[in-house]
Amino acid sequence: MASNLVHGREGALYLSTASGDTAYGSEIGYTNSWSLSMSRDIAEVTPLNSNSKEYVEGLVSGTVSAEGGFRIEDTHFEKIINRFCGVQGATDTSATDITDGTLYFHLFAKLIDTAASSDNITGAKYVVPVLSNGFTANANGGEIENWSFEGTVNGDVLYIASTDSADGIPKKA
Numbered sequence: 001m002a003s004n005l006v007h008g009r010e011g012a013l014y015l016s017t018a019s020g021d022t023a024y025g026s027e028i029g030y031t032n033s034w035s036l037s038m039s040r041d042i043a044e045v046t047p048l049n050s051n052s053k054e055y056v057e058g059l060v061s062g063t064v065s066a067e068g069g070f071r072i073e074d075t076h077f078e079k080i081i082n083r084f085c086g087v088q089g090a091t092d093t094s095a096t097d098i099t100d101g102t103l104y105f106h107l108f109a110k111l112i113d114t115a116a117s118s119d120n121i122t123g124a125k126y127v128v129p130v131l132s133n134g135f136t137a138n139a140n141g142g143e144i145e146n147w148s149f150e151g152t153v154n155g156d157v158l159y160i161a162s163t164d165s166a167d168g169i170p171k172k173a
Contacts, residue, residue: 030069038062062153123169
């Protein structure tokens with residue numbers, strides 16, 4: 001039986017600081033995982049003298065998280081660090097101010113597959129406007145140093161499935 005399931009190895013995390021579904025920015029190298037969790041408010045509206053509870057749906061909210069291997073002087077990764085720490089690199093002798101505001105995570109479930117017989121292999125992604133909540137850097141003598149990021153969804157999330165890079169899904173290298 002054929003399946004449209006996608007293996008996790010097809011995923012990627014791209015980051016941009018500009019809005020728009022086609023401006024996917026740059027890949028954050030050595031990302032191990034990303035997660036998007038969405039929920040909807042539910043408000044109880046049960047009237048008096050009722051035998052069962054009743055509810056109405058409210059607004060959607062969510063969280064996003066990502067983690068990966070720590071890379072020194074990766075300018076794309078430093079955009080995440082910059083939300084929490086001043087960044088000063090070997091090529092820049094002045095610390096960059098901590099930047100507040102929204103990041104746009106492009107959470108790819110699958111890039112367009114260029115190894116296929118045609119480019120008509122559908123890719124998929126979520127475009128998530130994110131406010132930064134937390135950043136963790138971890139060091140362990142027996143492991144690769146790693147990082148994790150947590151954020152709050154700040155607006156509408158967009159899901160895109162397409163065979164066209166003009167829709168903001170890059171081709172797999």
